[in-house]
Amino acid sequence: MIPLPAPKQDVLDRRDVIVAGLRRLVSAEAVIAEPLRLKPYETDGLAIYRQPPLAVVLPETTEQVAAVLRFCHANGVRVVPRGAGTSLSGGALPLADSVVIGLARMNRILDIDFADRLAVVQAGVTNLAITGAVADRGFFYAPDPSSQLACMIGGNVNMNSGGAHCLKYGVTANNLLGLRVVTIEGEVLDIGGTHLDAAGYDWLGLLTGSEGMLAVVTEVTVRILRAAEGQRAMPAGFASNEVAGACVAAIIGSGIIPVALEFMDRPAIHACEAFAQANYPLDAEAMLIIEVEGCTAEQDALLGKLADICREFGATSLRVAATAEESAAIWKGRKGAFGAVGRISPDYFCMDGTIPTSKLPETLHRIGAMADAAGLGVCNIFHAGDGNLHPLIMFDANNPEQFARAEELGSDILKLCVEMGGCLTGEHGVGIEKRDLMGVQFSDIDLDQQRRIKSAFDPEWLLNPAKVFPLLATA
Amino acid sequence: MLAPADELELAGIVAEAFEARTPLCIRGSGTLEQMLRPVQAAQTVRMDACTGITLQAPKELVFSARAGTTVRDAAAALAADGQHIIAEPPDFSRLMGSAGSPTLGGAVAANLSGPRRVAAGAMRDHVLGVRAVNGTGDILVCGGRVLKNVTGLDLCKLLAGSHGTLAVLTEVTLKVLPMAESSASVVLHGLAPAAAVAALSAALGSPFGVTGAAYLPASAAERIGVDGPVALVRLEDFANSVAYRGERLASLLGADAVIWERARSEAAWAAIRDADVLPAADTDAVWRVSVRPSRGPAVLAAAAAAGGDGFLDWGGGLVMIAGPPTGEMHAAVTRAVGAAGGVWTLLRGPAPLRAEVAVVPAEASALAGLTRRVKAAMDPGGILNPGRIFAGV
Numbered sequence: 046m047i048p049l050p051a052p053k054q055d056v057l058d059r060r061d062v063i064v065a066g067l068r069r070l071v072s073a074e075a076v077i078a079e080p081l082r083l084k085p086y087e088t089d090g091l092a093i094y095r096q097p098p099l100a101v102v103l104p105e106t107t108e109q110v111a112a113v114l115r116f117c118h119a120n121g122v123r124v125v126p127r128g129a130g131t132s133l134s135g136g137a138l139p140l141a142d143s144v145v146i147g148l149a150r151m152n153r154i155l156d157i158d159f160a161d162r163l164a165v166v167q168a169g170v171t172n173l174a175i176t177g178a179v180a181d182r183g184f185f186y187a188p189d190p191s192s193q194l195a196c197m198i199g200g201n202v203n204m205n206s207g208g209a210h211c212l213k214y215g216v217t218a219n220n221l222l223g224l225r226v227v228t229i230e231g232e233v234l235d236i237g238g239t240h241l242d243a244a245g246y247d248w249l250g251l252l253t254g255s256e257g258m259l260a261v262v263t264e265v266t267v268r269i270l271r272a273a274e275g276q277r278a279m280p281a282g283f284a285s286n287e288v289a290g291a292c293v294a295a296i297i298g299s300g301i302i303p304v305a306l307e308f309m310d311r312p313a314i315h316a317c318e319a320f321a322q323a324n325y326p327l328d329a330e331a332m333l334i335i336e337v338e339g340c341t342a343e344q345d346a347l348l349g350k351l352a353d354i355c356r357e358f359g360a361t362s363l364r365v366a367a368t369a370e371e372s373a374a375i376w377k378g379r380k381g382a383f384g385a386v387g388r389i390s391p392d393y394f395c396m397d398g399t400i401p402t403s404k405l406p407e408t409l410h411r412i413g414a415m416a417d418a419a420g421l422g423v424c425n426i427f428h429a430g431d432g433n434l435h436p437l438i439m440f441d442a443n444n445p446e447q448f449a450r451a452e453e454l455g456s457d458i459l460k461l462c463v464e465m466g467g468c469l470t471g472e473h474g475v476g477i478e479k480r481d482l483m484g485v486q487f488s489d490i491d492l493d494q495q496r497r498i499k500s501a502f503d504p505e506w507l508l509n510p511a512k513v514f515p516l517l518a519t520a
Numbered sequence: 521m522l523a524p525a526d527e528l529e530l531a532g533i534v535a536e537a538f539e540a541r542t543p544l545c546i547r548g549s550g551t552l553e554q555m556l557r558p559v560q561a562a563q564t565v566r567m568d569a570c571t572g573i574t575l576q577a578p579k580e581l582v583f584s585a586r587a588g589t590t591v592r593d594a595a596a597a598l599a600a601d602g603q604h605i606i607a608e609p610p611d612f613s614r615l616m617g618s619a620g621s622p623t624l625g626g627a628v629a630a631n632l633s634g635p636r637r638v639a640a641g642a643m644r645d646h647v648l649g650v651r652a653v654n655g656t657g658d659i660l661v662c663g664g665r666v667l668k669n670v671t672g673l674d675l676c677k678l679l680a681g682s683h684g685t686l687a688v689l690t691e692v693t694l695k696v697l698p699m700a701e702s703s704a705s706v707v708l709h710g711l712a713p714a715a716a717v718a719a720l721s722a723a724l725g726s727p728f729g730v731t732g733a734a735y736l737p738a739s740a741a742e743r744i745g746v747d748g749p750v751a752l753v754r755l756e757d758f759a760n761s762v763a764y765r766g767e768r769l770a771s772l773l774g775a776d777a778v779i780w781e782r783a784r785s786e787a788a789w790a791a792i793r794d795a796d797v798l799p800a801a802d803t804d805a806v807w808r809v810s811v812r813p814s815r816g817p818a819v820l821a822a823a824a825a826a827g828g829d830g831f832l833d834w835g836g837g838l839v840m841i842a843g844p845p846t847g848e849m850h851a852a853v854t855r856a857v858g859a860a861g862g863v864w865t866l867l868r869g870p871a872p873l874r875a876e877v878a879v880v881p882a883e884a885s886a887l888a889g890l891t892r893r894v895k896a897a898m899d900p901g902g903i904l905n906p907g908r909i910f911a912g913v
Contacts, residue, residue: 071782158814159725160718160721160813160814161721161813161814162721162724162725162813163811163812178649183727184725192794193657204670205654205670205674207668207670211668212667215641215645216668216670218674218677219641219645220647223626228886229908230886232886233886234884234886234887234890235657235884235885236814238809238861238862238863239812239861240811240812240861240862241637241638241810241834241837241838241865242631242633242637242642242810242863243631243681243863244810244863244864244865244880244881245863245880245881245883245887245909245910246678246681246686246891246894246909247631247644247677247678247680247682247890248887248890249677250644250674250676250677250678250680251673251674251675251677251678253674253677254670254673254674255673255674258673259673263592271724271726271727272723272727273727273729274727274728286690294579294580295579296580297579297580298579300602300698300701301698302581302697302698339761340764342760342764343758343760343761343764346758346760346761379882399666399667399668399669401577401578401582401665401666402579402667402668403579403580403581403582410550428666428668431666431667431668432580432666432667432668433667434670464581466664466665466666467664467666467669468664468666468669468671469671470669470670470671471666471668471669471670472670473670474670475670479671483671483672484750485660486664486671486672487671487672488660488661490659490660491660491661491662491672492672493752493896494658494660494675494897495672495673495675496899497897498675498678498894498897498898499673500897501890501893501894501896501897502890502893513672513673
């Protein structure tokens, strides 16, 4: 298990005073301090780590967030921002002496402007709700993490979330125009706005993906895009992981950039098919889901070229979705993949390393060998087009020895990604999970430089402490 | 003038300057010399001797080169594999009256993007990694060479657009994409600015994947040989898609829409990208304004009322303005941009003007404090391009 820093005893001792102080800043029912009601906040999507906070505050306005932060800063209280709690890396894991600022009540859409193609929303609006609010005019918000039904835009900003379609449309950072954030000192900052380029430093770029360590996001201005005339997905089965991996590189090299290019191996295909009945090729060792956009004729032209490439790699099956329903089922299987694996294994770790796409076949081969050596099952489900791997390591957390092996395998897989020229995390964030591996990817000089930037925003390291950076310097 | 041949030599130069607290003026090839505030420095460090492509992996959509590599050389190498730099950075050497050729490091450090920015993101959006030397002479490795990476703080974005005030870029790694098989423009003649931006907005809000949307008033249109104002909407894709989408867009935008085929379209967009269409006298100052697209026409009108001229790109969201290099003109531009909720950059102007006025909008006090603290976190001696963006920072 990854250690958390010792709580500050003086903060724990002042618990009642702190809770009473918070209740003066927001309505009394917006402060949760009863042990039973703190339960839902003790963990996030990395559910094996659990730690109830001192208290949870659910503000409704930026001004309340500012008041809470000013209060916590003045009292030396650590703060953990939280959206929907879907982080897979423990990004929203509380500390015992921390106040969680939950953004769930800040769920209003403030402005939608189709002519200027933007929407202004509060941080607690869910990712899918943004698309939901603009879909009637044919628009959408592009980044589409698998958790998009639940995850909130404020969390997406903090983790710079990606999704299946960022091969074409980019990740969160590429789809933002402005932020309203609050610093640990309670200062409200307006970053960017409704225009494209910043003057001065790119605060928007620095804050995006900063994992709640620099400021608390309360409002987000996103770009909304007009959807293409249509899209269709084509699942293609292959005889081995390696061949499917090689086909990915060939597709990218062909000059066609599909909207999405997703990969599943045999265990993942079977788990997802049982869940979604998407008519996946159960006899295949690996499957690619390739999606293209445009009018029907454009789709046909692209899919024809892509099918030819797949055939060169001996595709064992090729099936183009004939209807929108069929396409939806294909994506339901993919987007429900983590849940589907949850049905066949008591617990799983979802890895998130990225590698150069040319290294896909070798990396998949070595992950398989490492899993065999560890005696653990691994499903591979990932965004192949950009080399963002999601190996799911299956284990039983009730078996401590197996749990330890699973953690070790996970860490070995991430080290392999770095060795291949890649990185520890492509879209889930470092959080608590990968914190102690940062030294594998970064030199001390680089980590120290990043720490100095963190200190420029939060000199006392009160904002989301114990995340991202190895503990030594933060404890 | 120092021109280090490699990163190690540069690190030595910076470390020594840090010890002595000697300010350094950091340049690529110097094409942006006239941009932002003049830098008072004992030494100038030019990075255009640090050249060379270090990674070209077309099947991975990745390209790395040392910071002094020219954009032109990078583009030529990429074109050999049928790829290009996504944000199509402009070449402002003619606009700036410079004999230099823009470097990749300069394009990233200034975060300069061309017309495709409206659809495909800015230079900073495609920077996967950089190597750089901070103000104490440490060599930093930020980001990486993979397409998705959220590991640690994103210093690549912080350094992109920081104009060499936080660290000196030594190598950049970009995501690149295949060049489109074909391109064309749907063109509308004779529109007034507001009607033109409405048309551009309709085009950008269409499902047809528009990759450029500009408006040239008559004075700018004249520079590409067009009589009267013109609005251009660009398509780039496979040939069959460009043909199909061009027809659909033309019918969406109205009976008067005409199609410019590839050669004419490409020439026009290159002139827009490099601001060759800007009706600027040699002595004029130039402002680059980023604003909510629907407010672009108001900014353009205010500039014209003050004796300036200009054109719109990015669907109205980029306003390029030329005008007299005076404090009055500057005040007129900044007032209009402020009222429209956008930001300006003084892109070109005589040194006295650039030393006297705010070359970008002043930051609110809490942000200004962050600017100073982040500067100190990367360049504690304040030796890298001091005062280039903000006086005293």
